[in-house]
Amino acid sequence: MVKNTINKAHEAKEDYLEDSSKKRKIVIPGEIIVSGEDYLPGDGARREGENVLANHYGLAEELGRVIKVIPITGAFIPRRNNVVIGRVTNITFNGWLIDIDSASSGFLPIEESPRFINKSEMNQFLAIGEVIAAKIWSINTRGIDLTLKGKGLGKLEGGFIFRVSPNRVPRIIGREGSMINLIKENTSCNITVGQNGWVWIKGESIESEIKARKAIEFVTEKVYINGLTEKMEEWLREN
C-alpha cells in the first residue's frame, strides 16, 4: 500500500538518503498524494473524503503517518524564529523599519537591540540603508517584530549580499549546518544565510568571497540531488 505511492523514477536516488524512511515525489495542487484513512494531512496537505490532497505545488513527503508538502518555489513566507537579513528603510521614534523581502515589513523595537540605545542616537547604531541579521520574534496582524538578541545576530558590516531562492535555504544550510560549515571552512569566509534568501558573505579576500558565492550558487542549482555534501566536497577540491 505504502509502496504504491512512491514515484518509481525517484526510487533509485532515494538510496543515497541516510534516512530511508522519507519518500518524496513532486505533487501539483489538488493532486491525490495517498488515499486511505491511515494518513494525516500535515503542512500543505488536506483531507477530502478518502484522500489526502496537495494544497500547493512542491515535494510530498511521508513522515510516518503524516503527509506534508514542502514548497520548492515561490516567495518567502515569514515564520516565527526565522533568522532573516534585512535592510533598514526607516527610523521611527521607538524602533527601526526593516525591509525583509516579504509581504509585510519587519519592525525592530529599540528595546530589542543588544545594548541600551538612547532615542536621540538611534541613527548612530543603525542608519537607513544598513543591513542587519535579525530573528523574527513575533508575527501579528500589524506586522513582523524582529529582535537582535541572540547568537550571530546584529549589524552586518563589510562584505556583500546576494539573493537566492528562499526555498533553497535549507539545502544551503544542510543537516545541522553541515553544508554551510563545509563552505565556511573551505573558503574561510563569514557567511550568514537568512531564511528570506538573502546571503551575506565577508572574507579576507575578494577571491575567497567569490568562491563562497559560487559554492552557494552551486548548491542552489543542484537542489534535488541527494548526497550533495559529498558533491560539494568534490567541487571545493576542484576549484
Added chain:
Amino acid sequence: MALKRPSGRKADELRQMTAKVGVIPNADGSAIFAFGNTVAIAAVYGPRQLHPQHMQDPSSGILRCNYDLLSFSVNERKKPGPSRRSQEISKVTEWALLPVLNLEEFPNTVIDVQIYIIQADAGTRTAGINAASLALAHAGIPMKNLICSVAVGKQNKDIIVDLDKEEEDFEEGEGATDFPIAKIANTNQFTLLQLDGKIPPERVKEALEFANKACEEIYQVQKKALKEVIEK
C-alpha cells in the same frame, strides 16, 4: 455533410499545446502556455504588500490580474496600453482563477498576475488563464486545484473546440460562435462562461461536454509541465 474546418482538424481536436513553467527568473512563479499559434506568458509576483492601503483586505489577500495583448502579437499593429477589452478580460480572468485560491493565509497582501499575449491567433483569454493557473501553482500559492480553460464554438451548425482566428471569422451559414470556458480540473465546476454569437440552449450541454474532454487534455499538459521542472 462531413465537417470541414479550415485547419483540417477534427471537431474535438485541440491545437498542439505547449506549456513550460519557470520561464521568468525574477518572478515568484511564471509559465508559458500555447495553443498552436496563440502564445501566452504569465508571471506571478507575491504575496506582497498592497498599495494603495485602502484596497487592503484584513480578512484575505487579493488577486490582481492584468491581461495585455502586446502590440506585435497581431497582424495589424495594436495600439499599446490598456483598453476596454483588456480590462474586461483581466477582470474575468481574475474571477476565473479566484475560486481555487486560498488567500486567507495572506491578509493585507496582493498577488499580482501579469498575462502577456505575445502571439495571438484566437483563444487568447483561455491560453492566458491556463498560463496564469500554471504560474500561480509554480509560485507555490495554496490552491484547491488547477484551472483549465478552452474555447468551444460553433461553425455554422457544428460544435467545434479551440477555434483559431480563421474559424472565428467564419461567415457562411449561421456564422461562428465563440464560447470560452474555464473549469476547475477534475470537477464539474465552471469558473468562466462567456458567449459571443448564437447557440441554441439545448446545444449548450453538448458544447460543455466538448469542453470537459478538452480540459482533460489540457490538464495533462499542465501537469506534465509542472512535474518536469525538477532537475536541470
